[in-house]
Amino acid sequence: MSRSIGVKGKRINWIIHAILIIGALIMVTPFIWMILTSLKTFGETTQVPPVIFPKKIQWHNYSDVFGTLPFLKFYWNTIITTLAKTVGQLFLCSLAAYAFARIQFPGKNVLFILMLTVLMVPGQVFLLPQYMIMVKLGWLNTLQALIVPGLFSAFGTFLLRQFFMSMPKELEEAAKLDGCNHFQIYWHIMLPLAKSGLIALAIFTALWSWNDLMWPLIVNSSPDKMTLSAGLASLQGQHLTNYSLLMAGSVLAIWPMILVFIFLQKQFIEGIALTGSK
C-alpha cells in the first residue's frame, strides 16, 4: 500500500520536474540567444533560417561596444539612479503609507483618493509636464533629472499602506503605552514588520529604474548623462542596426541585475509571491 503511493508520488515528481525543466528552458532561451547573437558576425545575425552557433566566435564585439560607448559612465549613472530611487522610494513611500494607514487627520480620504488617481493615469501623460518642470529648474541633462521624479511613487505608497493596514493594532497600542511617538512606532515597530513588503518595493523600483528608457532619453541628451538602457538604444541606426553589437551591449547591461538576482533569490521570490503580481 504505502509502496504504491511512493511509486505514484515519484512518478508525479518526475512529471513535475519535466514540466519545470521545459519551463526553465523556455525562460532561459532568450538569454542564450542573446549571448549567441552577441558572438556572431553581422551577416550571421540576419540570415534566414537563423544561424544558431556562430562559425567563429566574435569576442571583439564586446570590446567594440566598449570602444564606441562610454560604458563605465553608463554603469555609474544607472547604479546611482537606481540606488537613489530605491532608497528614496522605500523611505518616502513608507512614511506616507504609515500616515495613510494609521494616523487620523482631516482630509485623509480625499488625499488618499487623489494619490490613487495618480496610479490610474498612464505614465506617458506625465512626460510633458515633468519635462517642463525639469526645463524650469534648469535640470535638463543632469543626473537629478533622472532621480528626483522617481523618488516617490503612488504605487509604492499604496502597496505599503496595505501592508501596514494588515498589522495588528495592539502592537501599536503597546508601543504607545511605552511612550513611543508616531515616528518611533513607524521606525521601531512597523518597518521591521513590513520587511517583505519593503523588499518587494525595492525590487520593483530597482527593476523599473534599471530598464526605464523613455524618460532618460527625453530628458538627457549627452552620452555622459545617459543610463544603460538609453545608451544602448543609441546603437540602433535608422536603416542599419548591428545586432551583434547591440546584443553584446545588452549582455553587458544586464549582468549586474542577474548577479543581484542570484544573490537575493530568496528575498525576490518571497517578495513577489507576497504581492501576488509580477
Added chain:
Amino acid sequence: MMKKFSFIIVALLLVLTACSNSENSSGSSSGNVTLKYWIWDKNQLPAMQDIAKEFEKKHPKINVKIEVTPWEQYWSKLETAATGNSLPDVFWMNGPNIVKYASNNMLLPINDQIKKDNVDLSNYPKALVDLYTVEGKHYGLPKDFDTIGLWYNKKLFDEAKVPYPDETWDWAKLKEAAKKLTNPSKGVWGIAAAMENQSNYYNTIFQNGGTVISDDMKKSGYDSPETIEGLKFWTDLIKDKVSPTQAQMTETKPNNLFESGKVAMMFAGSWMQIEFAQNDYTKDKVDVTVLPKGKKRAVVIHGLTSVISANTPHKKEAWEFVKYLGSKEAALIQAKTGTQIPAYNGTQKDWVESNKKFNLQVFIDSAKYATPLPISKDTSKWWDLETEYFKKAWGQEMSPEQAAKEVAKKMNELLSKE
C-alpha cells in the same frame, strides 16, 4: 534612531547635490559659443563629427556638440523639447515633419542669410530645396538625398538563367522574370512585395502617372485609377505567389529574406548599400539597377536637412554652422563615408566611388526624373491610414481599390482640418 533617520536624509541630499551644479549648457564669458546639434542616425555620427571638427577649425570660437537620439525616439523627444521651449540650436529635419515645425514657428527662416552670404541654391537638387521651402520661406540647405533602386541577387538570376535586369526593363518584364525566378521547392521567390510607401508603392504610383497628394496638400490622390493601379502592381505580385505573403514578410523582414538568398529582387533605397556591402552573403552576390519603367520613369527622392531653432540665442553662429553643413567641403566629407548621398551637386561621384562593389551610379542618375516624397502638415497621420488599410490589401483581405478609396476618404477628412 534619529541618527539613522538623519543619515538617510543627508545621504539623499548628498546624492542630489553631487549631481547638480554640473554644467551650465552653453555660452560663457570668454565669448565661446557651444552649439547643440541633434541627429538620429548613429551610423552617420562619424561623418558629422568630422564635419564639426573641420568647422571648429575655421571658427575657433564656436564649439559643436553632437547628440544622437535613436530614430524611434527622436521625434517624441523633439516634440517634447519644442513644447518645453528647449530645442537644440541646430537639428536634423525630414520631409514629413518640416511643415509641422515650420508652420508652428519653431524654425528660423534663412532667406535673409542666404541672400546676404550669396548661397547659391542651384547647387542642390531642386526637389529638395522645394521640400524645405514652406510658404516661400527657406528653412534648410539640403544635406543629402536618397533614391530607390532595383536590387537583385546575381546568383539566383544565374541559376534560373534569367538575364540581369537593366534600364530596358518595364513592369511586364519584371513580372515575367519574377515568375521564372520563383522556385517553391527551394523556397525562393522572385521579388519581395513589401508594404512600404517610400521604397515600393509610391514609386509605382508615380510611374503610372498617379499622385498621392495634390500639390496644394489639400486633396488625396488615392481615389484616382492610376494611383490604384500603382498599388495593384504589388498586391498582384503576392496574389501570383511570386512574392512572399504579407504574413511571411511580417515574420521575416524582406531585407533579411533578400540577404539570405530567399528573394531574388527587391526595391530598396540607396541607404541599404552599406548593409549589403557589410553582409557576408550579399557583398559579392547582389547588384543594383534603375527601377523598371511603368507608363513613364519615376522614383521617389527624399533627403534631410539641418534646421535652426527659432529660439536659439546663437542665431548667427547656428547659421554659420548650417551654411558649412551645406557646403561642398562638408558634402565631400560625408560622401567618403558612403552612408548617404550628399545633396551638393557634383559631390555625388565621391559617394559612388566609396563602394565599387555595386553600380551605385543608378541612384544619382535616377535623381534627374525623381518626384519628392509626398508630404503635408501632419504627414504621419495619413501614413498611419495607409498602413491600416493597405495591410488588409496586401494581406488579400480587401481589394486594393476598396482600400485606396477608404484611405482617400479619411485622408481628405484629415487634410481638410490641417
